[in-house]
Amino acid sequence: MFDFPIFDMPLVGHRLMFAFDAIVHVFISHGAAVGGSIILVLAQWFAIKNNDRKFDELAYKIFFTFFVLATAVGALTGIGIWIHVNIINPAAIGALLRVFFWKWFIEWIVFNLEMIFLLIWFLTWKARPLGTPGKKSHFKIGLYYAIASWLTMAIITAILGFMMTPGNWLASDFPTKPDYLASLMNPSWIPSLGFRTFFSVIWAASAAMMLSWFFTKQDEELRAQAMRFFGRILAACIIPMIVFGYWYYLQFPQAAKDLFTMGVITRRLIATPELATIVTVALALLSLASMLYLYFKPKKAAVWIALVMFIANAALISEFERVREFVRKPYIIYGYMYANGVRVQDMALLNKEGYLKNAAFVPEEYRNPTATTPPEIRIKTGEYLYQMQCRYCHTINGVNSVKARITNLGIQGNADALYQRIKGLNSAATPFMPPFAGTDEEMKALAAYLATLNAPPSQAAAAAKP
C-alpha cells in the first residue's frame, strides 16, 4: 500500500513465505491444540474409566509431542501470521485490528487461560497417577484447556470469516460508525467454525493414530486398542464436517465460488477442470481407506499406511486453506480492500490524482510520471508501482514470476501490449487480479518497466520512450 515503505521479498515471494508460516500454524493449532486437546481429554477419560494405566501412558506420550509442537511452533507461528501480514499488507492487518480489536483482546485473555491450563495439565500429569484422588481434578484441568483452546479458534475464525464475507459491516457507516456486531456475526463465521472444529478433531485423531503406531511397537494389543479408540472419534466427525463444510460453501460470494476449481489446481491446468475433483476425491478416499485398514487390521497395518493417511489429510487441509485464500481474490477483505491493500472506495481518487502522489515512501522525483518524463525516471517509477501493487502476489523471476506471466502471453518487451493488458487486469480473463490503481501515465510507466524485464538493455531504453 502506498502509505508504507516497501519490502520486496525476492524469489520466494510474499505469498509463499506467508503460506509456509500459516499452514504450519494450521497443522499445529488445529491438530496439536484444538483437536488434540479434545481427543486427549477423551483418551484420559477413557483411561480413568477403565483404570487403564497403559492407555494413560500412551495418551501422555502423544500429549508430550503435541505439547512441544503447540507451545514452541503452534503459538509462535500464530503470532507469525500477524508478523508476516504486518510486513506484507499493513493496510489490511491495520484495518482488521481496528475492527476486531476487542475480540482479539478477549481472544488473548482466553489464550492466557489456555496456556495456563496447558502448562498445568502437562507439568502435573505424571504427579497425578491413575487411581489417586488428584487424577479427577487433573482431568478437569484438561477439560478447561480443551474449552479454552476451542474458544480461541472460535474468535479467530470470526476474523477469517469476516475477510471472506464482511456481511452487513460493509453496509454500515464507516469510518464514523462501523457496525462491530455485524463484523463478528458475519455469515460464514458459524459454518466455518463448525467445519474447522470437526476437521481439527479428524486431523488430531489421524495424528494420534500415526503416533500410536510408533509408541506401541512392543505392544500390539495396546496398538489395536488405540487404533479403535482414535479411529472411532475420527469416523464420528466425518459427516458433521461435510455438513458444516457444505453450509460454509453456501456462504461464499458467487464470484468466489466461480474460482474454486482454479484454487484447487492451478491456472495452468484449467483446461482440465475435472482434475480438481479427481485430486480431492482421490485424497479423501486414500485417507479413508488407510483409516479403515488401521481400524480393522491394526496388528497387520504397516507404518506407511498410517503415514499415507496422515499425509493425505495434511494435503486436504492445505488444499482447503489454499482454496479459501485463492477464491477471496481480488480482495483481501471482500468488497472493502483489494489484495494489494488499496481500498475499493479510494480507486476513484487514485485513478484521478495518481497513486504515487500519495506514496509517502517514494522519493519525490518518481511521484509524477508524465508524457515527457525521461526513460530512466519512467522505468524506475514503474518499478515502484510494481513493488507497491504487484509484489503482494508476484515476484520478478521466482514464485508466480511476473516475467514468466508476460512471456506466456507472448508480449515480452512490448510496452504497448503490456499497457493494454494492465488496463484489463480485473476483467473476466483474470477475475482474481485487482484492477490497477492510478492514472493512465502511471499504467504506461508500469508497462515501460515491465517491458524492460525480458528485453535486452538497449531495447529496454527504446521501450521506455513514450
Next chain:
Amino acid sequence: MDYFKMIPNDIPLPLPDGGLSFVEPVFHLLLVVAWVVHILFINVLLGASFGAVYFNSKGVKMKNPVFDRVGYLLTTPVTISENMGALWGVAPLLLVSVLFTPLFYAAAIMNSPHWLHIIYGNIAAFLLSYLYKFTWHTLEDRKSLHLVIGVISVALFFTLPPVFMATVQLYITPTTWTYDTHFWDALLRPDTFFRLMHFYFASFAVTGIFMLLYGFYKRKSADELDRQAGDVLVSTGKSWFLVPTVLNFFVGPLVLFSFPSYGLEAFFNSGYYWLILLSIVLALVMIYMLIKGFFNNDLSAKKVWTIVGLMLVVVMSMATLRHGMRLSLTGPAMAEAKAKSLDFQQRAQDAKLEAEAAAAAAPKVQMAQGEALATKHGCLACHSVDNKVVGPAYREVAKKGYDQAKIVALVAAPQPANWPGYTAMPPMPQVPAEDLKVIADWINSLK
C-alpha cells in the same frame, strides 16, 4: 511540522474506543502493564536460560552435583517464562499496532526480512531449549553435546532483543527515517545500542531478584540437593542484581540523551523526569539492603519480599517513563498521520462521488451488444478491434471467415495452429454460449 520527511497515513478506520473518551487512556494503561509483565518474563528467560547453561558447565568443571542441580532447577522458569513471555508480548504488540499503526508497521517493514527473526529465531530457540531440558538426564554421559545444545539455544534467545530494539527505536524516531533506512542502520545507532545494553543488564538484575526468591523457596525443599542449590541461588542472585544495576546507572543516561531533542524537551516538560529520580532512589535502597546483608545468606522473608516489591515499583516506574518518552517522540508524528489520513479520506470520498456523478451524467456511448459482452467477459484484455495485443485483432479474425458455430467452438477449445506466431489462447469455458453467439456475430461484422 518539518521534522518529518515522510509520514504514512493512519488507518482509515476509527480507534476501537467505541467513541468513549476514557477508553484511549485505558489502552495506554493496558499497554504499560502488559508490557511490564512481558518484559519481566523475558528478563527471567534470558537470565535463567543463561544461568541454566552456566551452572551446568560449572557443575561439570567442578564435578559438583549442587551446581548441576542449580542449572536443572533453572530450566523450569525457562519453560514457563518462554511460554508466558511470548504470550504477554501479544497484548503490547496488539496495543502498539492499534495506537501507533503507521509508525510501528513502517518500522517493521524497514527492518524486514530481519523482523521475521522474532518468529523463526524464536521457534528454533524454543525447540532447542526443550531439547536441552528434556535431555538433561539422558545426555548425562555426553555433557559436552548437551552443553552445546544449551549454548546455541541461549545464544539464539539473545539474538531476539536486538531485532525488537531496532524496530522499537525506529518507530519512535520517525525523524530519522530516510527512503532507504534498513535494519542495520537502526541497530547500529547509539540509542539502540545503549538501550540494548541497558536491557541486557536489567535482565540479569531482574533474574538476580528472581533467584533470590526461587532460592529462598527451594531452601525449604525436602530434598537435600535442592536445599543446597537454594543456597547457591540466593548468593548468586545478590551479585547478579548488584553488578548490572550499578552498571545501568551509567548506561541509563547514555540512553536518555541519545534521543532527538524535540522528544527530550516534551519528555521533560511533561514531568516524566520525576520517575527517573524515583527509580534511581529506589534502586539505591535495594542496593543498600543487599550490600548490607551481602555475606549473610539467612535473609528474612520480610526482607526478600520488600526487595521484590521495590523491584516491581522500579520496573513499573521505568516502564511508565519509557511510555512517556514514546508519547513525547511520536506525538507530533501521529498527529500529522491522523490529519493526513482524514484529508485523504475526504478527498477519496469527494472523488468517488464526482466519478459516480460523471458516470451518471455521461451520455450512454452506443456500443454494439457484442462488444459490450466481449468487454464483460474479458476478451478485450488480449484482443483489440484493430491491433494485435496478445491475440490477433478482431478484424484479422473476421477475415478468416469462420461461421458463428465455429467461433463459439474455438473459444471453448482454441486451436493455436490457426495462428502461428501468437501465444496460445486459454480455453474460456466460463463464457455462456448465448453470449458467445452474439460476440461471434459482432466479430464477423467487423470485416
